[in-house]
Amino acid sequence: xxxxxxxxxxxxxxxxxxxxxxxxxxxxxxxxxxxxxxxxxxxxxxxxxxxxxxxxxxxxxxxxxxxxxxxxxxxxxxxxxxxxxxxxxxxxxxxxxxxxxxxxxxxxxxxxxxxxxxxxxxxxxxxxxxxxxxxxxxxxxxxxxxxxxxxxxxxxxxxxxxxxxxxxxxxxxxxxxxxxxxxxxxxxxxxxxxxxxxxxxxxxxxxxxxxxxxxxxxxxxxxxxxxxxxxxxxxxxxxxxxxxxxxxxxxxxxxxxxxxxxxxxxxxxxxxxxxxxxxxxxxxxxxxxxxxxxxxxxxxxxxxxxxxxxxxxxxxxxxxxxxxxxxxxxxxxxxxxxxxxxxxxxxxxxxxxxxxxxxxxxxxxxxxxxxxxxxxxxxxxxxxxxxxxxxxxxxxxxxxxxxxxxxxx
Amino acid sequence: xxxxxxxxxxxxxxxxxxxxxxxxxxxxxxxxxxxxxxxxxxxxxxxxxxxxxxxxxxxxxxxxxxxxxxxxxxxxxxxxxxxxxxxxxxxxxxxxxxxxxxxxxxxxxxxxxxxxxxxxxxxxxxxxxxxxxxxxxxxxxxxxxxxxxxxxxxxxxxxxxxxxxxxxxxxxxxxxxxxxxxxxxxxxxxxxxxxxxxxxxxxxxxxxxxxxxxxxxxxxxxxxxxxxxxxxxxxxxxxxxxxxxxxxxxxxxxxxxxxxxxxxxxxxxxxxxxxxxxxxxxxxxxxxxxxxxxxxxxxxxxxxxxxxxxxxxxxxxxxxxxxxxxxxxxxxxxxxxxxxxxxxxxxxxxxxxxxxxxxxxxxxxxxxxxxxxxxxxxxxxxxxxxxxxxxxxxxxxxxxxxxxxxxxxxxxxxxxxxxxxxxxxxxxxxxxxxx
Numbered sequence: 001x002x003x004x005x006x007x008x009x010x011x012x013x014x015x016x017x018x019x020x021x022x023x024x025x026x027x028x029x030x031x032x033x034x035x036x037x038x039x040x041x042x043x044x045x046x047x048x049x050x051x052x053x054x055x056x057x058x059x060x061x062x063x064x065x066x067x068x069x070x071x072x073x074x075x076x077x078x079x080x081x082x083x084x085x086x087x088x089x090x091x092x093x094x095x096x097x098x099x100x101x102x103x104x105x106x107x108x109x110x111x112x113x114x115x116x117x118x119x120x121x122x123x124x125x126x127x128x129x130x131x132x133x134x135x136x137x138x139x140x141x142x143x144x145x146x147x148x149x150x151x152x153x154x155x156x157x158x159x160x161x162x163x164x165x166x167x168x169x170x171x172x173x174x175x176x177x178x179x180x181x182x183x184x185x186x187x188x189x190x191x192x193x194x195x196x197x198x199x200x201x202x203x204x205x206x207x208x209x210x211x212x213x214x215x216x217x218x219x220x221x222x223x224x225x226x227x228x229x230x231x232x233x234x235x236x237x238x239x240x241x242x243x244x245x246x247x248x249x250x251x252x253x254x255x256x257x258x259x260x261x262x263x264x265x266x267x268x269x270x271x272x273x274x275x276x277x278x279x280x281x282x283x284x285x286x287x288x289x290x291x292x293x294x295x296x297x298x299x300x301x302x303x304x305x306x307x308x309x310x311x312x313x314x315x316x317x318x319x320x321x322x323x324x325x326x327x328x329x330x331x332x333x334x335x336x337x338x339x340x341x342x343x344x345x346x347x348x349x350x351x352x353x354x355x356x357x358x359x360x361x362x363x364x365x366x367x368x369x370x371x372x373x374x375x376x377x378x379x380x381x382x383x384x385x386x387x388x389x390x391x392x393x394x395x396x397x398x399x400x401x402x403x404x405x406x407x408x409x
Numbered sequence: 410x411x412x413x414x415x416x417x418x419x420x421x422x423x424x425x426x427x428x429x430x431x432x433x434x435x436x437x438x439x440x441x442x443x444x445x446x447x448x449x450x451x452x453x454x455x456x457x458x459x460x461x462x463x464x465x466x467x468x469x470x471x472x473x474x475x476x477x478x479x480x481x482x483x484x485x486x487x488x489x490x491x492x493x494x495x496x497x498x499x500x501x502x503x504x505x506x507x508x509x510x511x512x513x514x515x516x517x518x519x520x521x522x523x524x525x526x527x528x529x530x531x532x533x534x535x536x537x538x539x540x541x542x543x544x545x546x547x548x549x550x551x552x553x554x555x556x557x558x559x560x561x562x563x564x565x566x567x568x569x570x571x572x573x574x575x576x577x578x579x580x581x582x583x584x585x586x587x588x589x590x591x592x593x594x595x596x597x598x599x600x601x602x603x604x605x606x607x608x609x610x611x612x613x614x615x616x617x618x619x620x621x622x623x624x625x626x627x628x629x630x631x632x633x634x635x636x637x638x639x640x641x642x643x644x645x646x647x648x649x650x651x652x653x654x655x656x657x658x659x660x661x662x663x664x665x666x667x668x669x670x671x672x673x674x675x676x677x678x679x680x681x682x683x684x685x686x687x688x689x690x691x692x693x694x695x696x697x698x699x700x701x702x703x704x705x706x707x708x709x710x711x712x713x714x715x716x717x718x719x720x721x722x723x724x725x726x727x728x729x730x731x732x733x734x735x736x737x738x739x740x741x742x743x744x745x746x747x748x749x750x751x752x753x754x755x756x757x758x759x760x761x762x763x764x765x766x767x768x769x770x771x772x773x774x775x776x777x778x779x780x781x782x783x784x785x786x787x788x789x790x791x792x793x794x795x796x797x798x799x800x801x802x803x804x805x806x807x808x809x810x811x812x813x814x815x816x817x818x819x820x821x822x823x824x825x826x827x828x829x830x831x832x833x834x835x836x837x838x839x840x841x842x843x844x
Contacts, residue, residue, distance in 0.1 A: 019735055157642050301435075305736075
């Protein structure tokens with residue numbers, strides 16, 4: 001392949017050629033970052049919660065007449081729920097993984113420490129991990145006799161009476177690893193405010209309710225506190241996946257029958273919880289896909305348009321070359337090579353731009369660095385698109401008969 | 410002359426229909442995408458209370474101990490009940506209101522309506538005059554009623570419609586959480602967006618339906634809704650058990666009309682912090698902030714990052730579309746070099762040629778801009794049908810309509826300038842000779 005004539009031709013069409021290079025570069029830069037963003041979103045949306053998601057439903061109630069005894073009410077509700085056909089387990093919880101509305105605590109390893117070591121999602125409940133299907137990997141679950149009613153805890157906090165405060169907890173592996181890297185967390189103590197709690201069990205995983213940050217999404221603990229009924233508490237029910245809708249309906253009916261003086265503020269399957277949590281990420285990924293398609297289409301059409309012009313403009317030159325013995329293939333290759341040169345310049349510039357945009361995003365949106373693999377893959381994709389786009393005009397050029405050389409325009 | 414240029418432009422555009430369509434479509438797509446996202450950004454970063462927000466300030470003080478998970482040196486974003494009441498009673502501003510969010514059961518008299526829950530705001534009296542809330546009927550309660558714990562309630566027009574079919578309900582009784590309240594006012598449509606005075610409830614698409622005197626609501630232990638941040642022995646509380654003294658969970662707004670008043674109030678906050686420190690309540694050195702509505706919204710980063718990202722993306726896309734159009738237009742003009750050469754040789758000035766070409770690119774731009782406007786309307790319709798909480802806000806207002814129009818014309822002229830200029834540099838003699 002002779003490169004010199006191509007370069008000298010391009011030099012004579014400097015402005016259109018540099019515009020095409022710029023367009024390819026911008027497209028390359030935006031597409032690389034957009035694909036990267038999509039990857040980030042998809043990865044975020046894959047987040048595990050550590051629970052048996054397809055087997056759970058959630059019901060939240062609000063009372064019109066406050067119950068005289070919120071604990072008795074909750075115990076009775078749970079008993080009623082367990083009687084509903086199809087219910088395998090039921091528990092009262094203050095939050096659900098990915099539920100958005102969250103309860104969190106700062107954790108210290110030492111009371112004298114000034115800055116907390118981490119912040120963890122705080123679940124209040126007893127048989128919560130079992131009901132949710134969170135797997136225990138070490139130690140034991142919380143026991144019924146370890147539970148304290150929440151008003152007792154609040155009072156004890158106010159008076160500083162340590163005996164009435166929860167003393168044990170079950171935490172996730174991720175949190176244990178962060179607190180005591182490489183060590184056995186069982187039997188160790190950490191502090192929530194002034195309250196020391198001892199780790200008795202470790203869960204494989206349990207995502208927190210406000211799992212926005214992938215790095216801290218799995219820092220959760222369960223404290224043996226019984227909340228009683230309340231606006232922000234809800235019942236989690238475990239059933240067979242195919243029974244969820246029927247069980248949800250039957251459970252709501254049973255709860256209403258047990259105490260008609262309340263309003264159901266929420267009834268949903270856990271799948272809906274997850275879907276709601278990631279709805280913005282899903283929308284963003286969709287928008288990004290749309291932008292990528294639009295960008296590549298516009299750029300490809302731009303290449304087609306410009307190449308068509310050049311072919312039309314150079315009909316005479318092509319005719320002369322054909323008359324002097326160039327084959328159709330030579331002409332075809334010429335335009336393909338020209339596009340390859342333009343695309344290469346564009347891609348080179350585009351990579352620099354992509355890197356710059358990534359730096360900007362890292363600074364302002366806390367994104368990680370663009371992995372190096374994006375550069376070769378992006379280059380190949382743009383080369384292929386460029387070649388496909390130029391194929392039509394190039395074939396038309398190749399079809400120019402030699403006799404054109406002898407005709408005037 | 411312009412009519413002639415227009416005629417030439419249309420003829421030229423007709424000659425390459427596919428190409429013209431491509432240029433128009435590229436501009437339309439670019440403008441449609443950027444206007445959709447820019448409008449969403451504009452709406453979301455809008456002024457919640459035009460004309461008033463410049464005089465509304467959000468005092469922050471720092472009652473925390475030296476631990477806790479509060480980043481940096483910024484004071485907490487809310488107040489404790491004690492500090493809130495102290496600042497309220499000090500009354501150093503023209504207007505001041507202490508408030509927090511809740512949700513309460515409404516028990517309609519008529520048996521045909523089941524009880525239901527609505528969002529509530531527990532606030533002191535100045536809320537209404539300070540924020541300039543429009544009243545359909547009646548008015549807010551008086552400042553003196555706050556301490557007296559009167560059982561007055563202001564409802565919004567939506568609830569009034571639901572319960573009283575829109576009639577003047579002032580003086581009627583409303584049962585809220587098992588307590589009889591007297592309706593003293595009905596708000597007309599009032600939905601400041603963003604929900605600046607309490608962002609914990611969600612920044613957009615959140616409206617309270619009842620407004621109750623703060624002391625009355627707290628006295629009745631109505632459920633608190635919103636965020637509470639605690640330190641030390643603090644516990645966040647649940648439902649009608651309120652967060653403890655080591656927790657911040659109330660918002661406090663003041664109205665200050667002049668820079669002198671602002672400076673004096675900031676001074677007052679520092680003195681208050683010092684006084685509390687000497688009393689032993691505060692541990693830290695005075696750490697106060699006094700932000701106005703705009704600064705507060707910016708500090709709280711109310712506009713979602715995704716929306717900013719989408720706007721950047723759309724403008725990147727517009728840039729590609731413009732470069733694309735410039736390239737195509739240039740190629741097209743240069744291909745007509747001989748035609749332009751002949752016109753030059755026949756006496757047309759450079760200026761005349763330039764105008765002619767600019768008219769041609771202007772036509773492409775205008776049609777593309779009109780298409781872009783239609784696409785923006787379609788885009789906003791799509792945004793409105795997305796499940797996000799700001800979806801209902803996505804409408805094109807007159808400002809954005811004007812911006813769209815200017816953007817379209819500007820973009821297309823910009824896209825036409827370079828090609829037109831380049832094409833005018835052609836030496837007529839050379840072009841005539843080469844053919």
